[in-house]
Amino acid sequence: MNTSRRQFIKQSAVFAIPVIIPAAARGADGTVAPSNRVTVGAVGWGMQGPGNTASTMGLPNAQVVAVCDLDKNHLSDAKRSVDEFYKNTDCAAYADYLELMARKDIDAVTLAVPDHWHALVATAAAKSGKHIWGEKPLARTIAEQQAIVKAVQDNKVIWQTGSWQRSVDNFTKAVELVRSGYIGEIKEVQVGLPSGHSDFAGTRDKTAVTAPPPNLDYEKWVGPSGMVDYIEARVHKNWRWHYNFGGGQLLDWIGHHMDIAHWGLDMDRSGPSSVECQGEFPAPDAIWNTCTRYRGELAYPKGIKMTVAGGHSDIASGTKWIGSEGWVYVDRGAFESSNPEWKRFRVLPDNMRKADIQRSGNHFKNWIDSVLAHRPTITPVETAHRSATPGHLCLISMLTKSKIEWDTTQEVIKNNPAATQLLGRPYRAPYQLG
Numbered sequence: 001m002n003t004s005r006r007q008f009i010k011q012s013a014v015f016a017i018p019v020i021i022p023a024a025a026r027g028a029d030g031t032v033a034p035s036n037r038v039t040v041g042a043v044g045w046g047m048q049g050p051g052n053t054a055s056t057m058g059l060p061n062a063q064v065v066a067v068c069d070l071d072k073n074h075l076s077d078a079k080r081s082v083d084e085f086y087k088n089t090d091c092a093a094y095a096d097y098l099e100l101m102a103r104k105d106i107d108a109v110t111l112a113v114p115d116h117w118h119a120l121v122a123t124a125a126a127k128s129g130k131h132i133w134g135e136k137p138l139a140r141t142i143a144e145q146q147a148i149v150k151a152v153q154d155n156k157v158i159w160q161t162g163s164w165q166r167s168v169d170n171f172t173k174a175v176e177l178v179r180s181g182y183i184g185e186i187k188e189v190q191v192g193l194p195s196g197h198s199d200f201a202g203t204r205d206k207t208a209v210t211a212p213p214p215n216l217d218y219e220k221w222v223g224p225s226g227m228v229d230y231i232e233a234r235v236h237k238n239w240r241w242h243y244n245f246g247g248g249q250l251l252d253w254i255g256h257h258m259d260i261a262h263w264g265l266d267m268d269r270s271g272p273s274s275v276e277c278q279g280e281f282p283a284p285d286a287i288w289n290t291c292t293r294y295r296g297e298l299a300y301p302k303g304i305k306m307t308v309a310g311g312h313s314d315i316a317s318g319t320k321w322i323g324s325e326g327w328v329y330v331d332r333g334a335f336e337s338s339n340p341e342w343k344r345f346r347v348l349p350d351n352m353r354k355a356d357i358q359r360s361g362n363h364f365k366n367w368i369d370s371v372l373a374h375r376p377t378i379t380p381v382e383t384a385h386r387s388a389t390p391g392h393l394c395l396i397s398m399l400t401k402s403k404i405e406w407d408t409t410q411e412v413i414k415n416n417p418a419a420t421q422l423l424g425r426p427y428r429a430p431y432q433l434g
């Protein structure tokens, strides 16, 4: 291991020294020598982890050296997959993420664990000085998100959020049009998210209480959440449909389309002053108990009215900004605007760009390049926090059946002590946030 290279990356985290890979550090074939790549550990090998890891391994200046999962089958798949890519048997495999974080020779980690584990794993990573790719939504509660933001800031590590839409031309073009003023003064924003539940794991019918499979450390998988019986339908992939672990479609998607909405508004460090949301819920003891259909009205600075909805046909999936002189709508694979000319552009022509917005064609490259240069990524942790916060507030509004008055600066609920209680959740012993 090239210690001077390791030291550069570590020091850059502390002293913000820009790091440039010297030509001499490159391999003879023009690729970055393995000893000079950013070393990465991948935590969580379920639906998202393998794709994240493949994207990381595809970068010339990153090397995945370790994987971690508390499901033995997932862990062995992870190691096999990484070893196959590098054609060796070098990848280390850990059941316990703390062992991976303790490795001083690992510079960075990609985290793809369920939402109820985000805060503990991410804060441990930051405190170990690892640069972090963390998934959306930032965490399961606002209090957990604040803990992650603090740990990342205190330890000066570089954070990228899995809100990858920011690195796709379609979304960049939409945001550049809005931020350049082409639709005039923004009056209204619509954020359309999915409704219902999606059976990602094909376990919808596995509703019996059974013993956990021997390959899964279920007690640890439940982690800081309340202990509940093992029911396959609410564990791998489909945990997001149970409030003990995730936040349903609203929280699963808020970090994508609200993230784009805020980017277009230039409100990455802001948020709503009031939130009122109504929804339809299964019975609280249902195996999938998250909200299936919802609609929230949010008041934003400058008198902007925002609607967030899932399952309402008047609000299309994606993000739409409506201004005094036109509108822009964007979704995955979709773009429409009041001026049909704008649809023709893949990216906004330079002579039309009137806002200085970071462009990134590759979300993982943006992360690793930012680690090496010690500069903020296109979706830093503060942005992820603000992008998900309106979703958490919508959920709190629905659960308390009340309009939430939110202080965006102090990040407190001004009008409702019962709602304030829901900014965090109790942790099951011995787990502690912080």
Ligand SMILES: NC(=O)c1ccc[n+]([C@@H]2O[C@H](COP(=O)([O-])OP(=O)(O)OC[C@H]3O[C@@H](n4cnc5c(N)ncnc54)[C@H](O)[C@@H]3O)[C@@H](O)[C@H]2O)c1
Residues within 6 Å of the ligand: 043, 044, 045, 046, 047, 048, 049, 068, 069, 070, 071, 074, 095, 097, 111, 112, 113, 114, 115, 117, 121, 135, 136, 137, 162, 163, 164, 220, 221, 223, 235, 236, 237, 238, 239, 252
């Ligand atoms: N950016 C995107 O487009 C996108 C898409 C899907 C999922 N995600 C996010 O990725 C995260 C993971 O979702 P998923 O669908 O892959 O979940 P999943 O259930 O499919 O996979 C999670 C994996 O993490 C493992 N795990 C759980 N707790 C762990 C711990 N403490 N230590 C180590 N491993 C642990 C599980 O065993 C499992 O293998 C979520 O936050 C989700 O929102 C993002």
